[in-house]
């Protein structure tokens with residue numbers, strides 16, 4: 384499971400400027416990471432300067448003028464993400480949400496978007512409360528593979544928005560199937576790939592036109608940077624989105640770009656380990672009499688396992704899973720309080736393991752009926768597996784499960 388089997392190698396400039404074919408891990412470490420031409424520094428310096436000197440009016444010394452328009456650290460980070468998503472271009476933003484907002488702002492008033500129902504909460508909020516104010520309307524579908532064609536409005540629909548696997552129930556969408564329909568109508572497909580990271584899934588390879596990430600999660604991977612990125616191949620998108628990146632100005636700082644780039648260099652190691660850990664935890668939970676069901680695309684019980692085998696590197700499931708605990712919301716809340724290694728917190732994709740109860744935390748804003756229709760019951764627990772040891776994570780989950788399921792045996796328990 385250590386190979387990079389389905390990742391076609393990408394050309395990478397070597398020290399002599401010659402393009403060579405490289406695999407994922409090599410690209411993660413070296414893409415967008417040139418040695419400093421003046422000092423030879425192996426690690427790029429952080430370019431904090433907001434402005435860059437010019438030799439005569441309108442003639443900057445190098446490639447840079449003003450840091451909102453472009454910055455060396457942002458350029459390097461963007462190059463690295465582009466290489467890892469097998470894209471021609473990548474553009475970084477100040478958050479995943481700013482990335483989504485900028486893409487939606489590229490649409491003219493009157494445009495229509497078709498989206499999967501269970502998108503990230505902040506994406507849902509933007510679609511319903513902000514985009515509509517600009518005359519962009521979104522139709523949500525709980526089964527987009529079945530009804531995308533009939534939801535498309537011939538002259539108005541401009542985007543189809545997918546998140547696969549979805550949050551927090553890990554439902555999956557066949558990207559190639561959606562792309563086939565959308566492209567027949569001249570519509571672009573956007574995939575939010577935050578949950579899988581570029582290591583586990585490369586949506587452009589399956590026909591998507593734009594892939595977006597909350598860099599805050601796996602790409603940075605250390606829970607200390609808020610950032611977003613979009614990657615794509617089209618020159619037209621490059622022009623439109625670069626213009627908006629500068630015009631709107633929701634750009635990341637040089638320091639954050641530098642940190643996120645450092646995080647990205649170990650993505651393959653972290654994503655493999657997180658996926659291995661999540662598999663071990665998912666199987667242990669599944670075997671427990673205190674668990675109703677487990678949602679994890681890396682194991683055979685997942686209803687869309689076939690899509691994972693087709694879309695994910697080596698059929699990996701990634702680091703995210705969710706499960707329904709017996710004993711309702713009380714048991715779910717207790718579980719998250721009794722874990723010792725999994726920290727009770729929102730977010731995901733860091734080296735440390737986290738857990739949360741979506742119905743009262745990340746998904747509390749969604750009305751109960753709508754939430755439950757998407758499988759988000761009060762007894763659902765979401766876990767982000769980090770890169771600690773699998774045996775410790777498994778033991779931690781099982782001891783918390785035992786205590787949560789039978790609270791009367793816990794001394795000083797809240798029940």
Ligand SMILES: *Cc1c(COP(=O)(O)O)cnc(C)c1O
Nearest residue numbers: 478479480503575577597599610
């Ligand atoms: C966190 C997240 C976002 C939003 O990203 P921010 O960096 O928090 O703005 C978007 N999509 C998914 C799937 C996320 O998990």
